[in-house]
């Protein structure tokens with residue numbers, strides 16, 4: 001096995017993402033020593049039971065002291081408080097990163113607390129599930145998934161390289177882009193779809209009991225896939241929409257315009273227009289499968305009894 005990328009890794013927040021990094025870092029020999037820290041005593045206790053790290057603690061100094069790579073894996077809304085708490089314990093020369101789904105707000109919250117901002121390299125692994133907590137994580141979560149780095153203009157080259165190598169050793173493909181570009185792209189590819197899912201499931205919930213039970217019964221006709229997304233962690237998603245407000249509202253505006261176009265085609269009986277539109281979207285699905293970002297198996301790869 002190749003040498004570890006870091007001597008001592010500290011992960012702040014041991015939920016789905018933090019615990020997956022801890023598992024992968026150990027399994028793939030990416031860190032010689034792993035410390036995990038969480039504000040919740042239950043989570044720290046569970047992390048110990050699961051043997052996720054060499055140290056599981058509620059104490060910032062114990063987790064961050066001596067670490068050459070520190071990754072904040074808490075909800076986006078907590079990042080500012082976390083940066084203030086961990087900053088006094090950061091080793092000189094340590095690389096600091098995060099995994100937040102929004103970058104602009106995280107950078108704005110964290111940077112003012114740091115004495116070496118050029119060593120803060122924000123990151124976002126585009127990998128996850130609708131589950132939360134330390135039990136939900138798994139070591140292969142990042143395999144063949146993208147991880148986007150958004151280094152500041154004055155970022156130390158060695159710090160960026162260390163983080164890039166770290167994520168590649170966890171199995172991810174790494175791409176670099178600006179904070180603003182990241183937030184615009186993710187508003188469309190992740191945040192808007194979640195908003196639509198929350199909305200459509202909320203609409204179904206507003207119906208009376210009889211209709212609601214039919215929605216559940218016949219959900220395999222499309223609704224079920226929205227319910228999976230709409231089951232995502234409420235705190236995480238509240239934070240994402242508040243933190244990426246401008247980009248999400250911009251994409252929502254475009255979405256509404258396009259929806260009006262579809263609405264008009266349906267009203268006018270424009271079958272040709274609908275066919276052209278749906279053929280174009282089908283091509284996007286094909287490209288996603290070709291690039292290995294999803295499975296081509298029927299029904300999203302779900303195993304169905306008797307099939």
Ligand code: NAP
Pocket residue numbers: 012013014015016017018037038039040043073074075076078081082099100101102124125126127128129130131132133134233236240
């Ligand atoms: P999660 O499973 O809810 O885990 C977050 C953990 O952070 C929880 O154990 C939470 O404890 C803890 N925490 C909250 N505030 C803290 C603080 N001030 N100090 C220390 N620990 C604190 O969330 P997740 O899904 O791993 O998401 C973590 C981050 O990854 C988020 O920023 C999210 O945007 C990003 N992300 C998520 C996904 C995804 O699909 N889930 C994908 C990519 C990136 P409590 O439970 O006690 O609050």
